[in-house]
Amino acid sequence: MSEKAIYDLHTHSNLSDGSLSPAGLIELARENGVTHLAITDHDTVAAYDKLPPDPDITLLAGIELSCLWQGRSIHIVGLNINLESDVIKTAVNQQAQARHKRAEMIAAKLSKAGIKNTLEQALCIAGEASIGRPHFAQCLVDMGIVNNKEKAFRKYLGAGKPGDIKQQWPDLETVLAWIKGAGGTGVIAHPLKYRMTRSKLMMLVEEFKHFGGSAIEVCSGFQDKPSTSSLARLCRETGLMASTGSDFHHPQQKWALPGKQSALPQDCRPVWECWQ
Numbered sequence: 166m167s168e169k170a171i172y173d174l175h176t177h178s179n180l181s182d183g184s185l186s187p188a189g190l191i192e193l194a195r196e197n198g199v200t201h202l203a204i205t206d207h208d209t210v211a212a213y214d215k216l217p218p219d220p221d222i223t224l225l226a227g228i229e230l231s232c233l234w235q236g237r238s239i240h241i242v243g244l245n246i247n248l249e250s251d252v253i254k255t256a257v258n259q260q261a262q263a264r265h266k267r268a269e270m271i272a273a274k275l276s277k278a279g280i281k282n283t284l285e286q287a288l289c290i291a292g293e294a295s296i297g298r299p300h301f302a303q304c305l306v307d308m309g310i311v312n313n314k315e316k317a318f319r320k321y322l323g324a325g326k327p328g329d330i331k332q333q334w335p336d337l338e339t340v341l342a343w344i345k346g347a348g349g350t351g352v353i354a355h356p357l358k359y360r361m362t363r364s365k366l367m368m369l370v371e372e373f374k375h376f377g378g379s380a381i382e383v384c385s386g387f388q389d390k391p392s393t394s395s396l397a398r399l400c401r402e403t404g405l406m407a408s409t410g411s412d413f414h415h416p417q418q419k420w421a422l423p424g425k426q427s428a429l430p431q432d433c434r435p436v437w438e439c440w441q
């Protein structure tokens with residue numbers, strides 16, 4: 166009898182803001198019964214250079230791209246992309262530059278708020294990972310400014326705070342052109358995290374479709390049933406396919422372990438059907 170397929174199409178390794186190496190992430194996913202995994206680090210595909218020789222799981226090349234839409238930072242997951250394509254190479258180079266520039270801007274803002282010299286330390290914490298706000302959050306904890314990363318986001322880095330810098334991200338059309346140019350499938354990541362009204366979300370979905378996007382993450386990490394039903398309805402209304410992912414970052418975050426997000430509702434068309 167063939168084993169049941171369990172997909173997790175949104176996870177992070179330590180090449181962005183997760184804590185496990187790609188090999189460690191694959192191992193944990195496999196232990197949790199995941200059969201099909203996408204590592205979708207923020208704006209990088211470097212994890213795919215560091216895979217174990219025999220991953221023992223079906224891997225789908227992925228990425229989580231940051232873009233700017235109507236003044237908001239929106240995440241678009243690209244799945245089943247061709248890692249050899251020049252388009253994805255251009256995309257990750259451009260995003261790395263944007264992240265570096267943004268890190269300088271975040272450090273300047275923190276400096277203005279009286280917290281000096283964070284850039285070097287944040288870059289050091291990031292190491293070879295794609296630099297982001299979580300590395301600044303760790304830096305603020307290490308400096309003793311706050312006692313945990315959540316507080317760092319609440320006071321300095323989260324929405325509306327000095328370190329919430331997003332204006333250097335490309336637009337929605339650009340990131341979808343990258344994903345499609347690399348032969349991939351575009352997915353709106355965690356649609357409810359943006360706290361948009363239904364009509365605003367509908368507007369995003371329509372533009373996303375217009376630029377060639379294919380799916381919505383109907384199941385994302387820990388999510389209550391009404392939220393999942395509401396996103397499944399959005400799929401039905403717009404004809405988009407459904408994706409699913411834990412948005413795993415750290416093993417301590419027990420509510421978002423690989424493969425543990427709820428199953429896609431029956432009436433959704435799973436995104437992987439378009440690859441078969």
Ligand code: AMP
Nearest residue numbers: 182207296297298299314315318319323
């Ligand atoms: P960035 O890509 O640099 O904008 O960082 C975004 C990442 O920061 C998200 O993917 C989360 O992993 C993390 N994050 C966002 N908000 C919070 C928060 N309030 N507390 C802890 N981590 C957060």
Ligand code: MN
Nearest residue numbers: 177182207414
């Ligand atoms: Mn993250």
Ligand code: MN
Nearest residue numbers: 229240354355
């Ligand atoms: Mn995200």
Ligand code: MN
Nearest residue numbers: 175177229412
């Ligand atoms: Mn994510």
